């Protein structure tokens with residue numbers, strides 16, 4: 001084995017980002033890629049400003065062509081209360097940047113190849129094995145009994161700059177601007193998701209219009225629709241014997257509030273920082289430091305996401321009123337809005 005070589009299993013976005021960060025700081029690294037078909041269907045990813053900083057430092061931001069989110073409008077169907085979060089409130093140039101998973105991953109993998117990072121199909125013995133293979137069935141913890149319907153909707157006028165998060169009695173609905181259109185990610189019971197995916201275009205648009213109203217503009221047409229299962233999976237420990245787990249391999253979240261990949265990139269960033277000066281990257285002391293560094297950020301992000309996935313379900317009048325007051329209070333209190341927005345952007349990490 002090459003002394004102190006780090007083997008990263010999984011050339012997904014988190015594995016590629018870690019490979020670029022480690023290679024850039026002089027660590028010996030090999031990326032293990034298996035020929036597993038990556039999702040070719042649409043999957044909008046809202047990258048936070050913190051993720052932008054990490055990708056810039058990895059040298060992988062410049063080649064992306066994301067759609068910036070300047071404002072996020074949060075509301076609930078069937079009751080009062082709404083909050084408008086702006087980039088200005090949070091003190092950042094944009095609250096987030098929307099990319100499609102597949103071209104985003106292609107761009108990262110291209111960058112890895114350009115830098116001459118070693119790729120292999122099989123791992124030899126390594127000083128440290130980093131698991132970035134994505135979600136594992138072994139760690140299943142909570143099934144939300146929901147699937148996400150994902151679809152790209154053409155709007156009139158064309159979508160730009162504003163994302164919509166709408167809590168409907170069926171489940172959370174996110175509308176993200178992407179290249180002039182709105183990308184829908186709508187959590188709901190699997191039977192209902194199946195019906196909406198197979199429904200004629202007019203029926204789908206009518207259901208969506210009923211859920212969001214006319215605030216986002218006129219819904220003109222919808223492209224291919226597909227479904228994604230939703231579950232929470234968290235590993236008990238993110239380190240083992242000469243091993244570390246990052247990204248979805250460490251924790252898989254409900255996509256409400258778009259936190260999964262952002263959290264995974266912060267895992268990659270912190271691991272790279274810990275390994276920067278380590279003479280033996282697989283040493284237990286080094287790995288424990290990494291685990292300690294990630295504990296609070298990961299735990300709070302998991303809790304907030306899990307709370308949001310559940311808290312806005314159902315249409316009980318009293319809980320609707322309480323949610324309405326919470327959204328209104330957030331809307332009128334700038335420090336609270338600022339705290340909330342920055343927490344969603346940076347997590348509990350020490351970035352930037």
Ligand SMILES: Cc1cc2nc3c(=O)[nH]c(=O)nc-3n(C[C@H](O)[C@H](O)[C@H](O)COP(=O)(O)OP(=O)(O)OC[C@H]3O[C@@H](n4cnc5c(N)ncnc54)[C@H](O)[C@@H]3O)c2cc1C
Pocket residue numbers: 009010011012013014015032033034036037038043044045046047101132133134135148150185228246247248249255257258259260261262263264
């Ligand atoms: C509908 C939907 C919307 C989402 N929206 C957002 C969002 O807006 N913002 C956000 O931050 N997150 C979002 N997410 C979550 C995000 O997609 C994941 O958190 C992210 O893809 C995790 O990246 P990863 O690299 O850890 O894992 P993956 O993306 O799963 O990549 C893992 C890679 O490892 C490879 N692999 C698997 N097994 C092996 C093996 N044995 N050996 C080698 N390689 C292997 C796989 O082929 C894959 O390429 C969303 C998810 C869904 C489903």
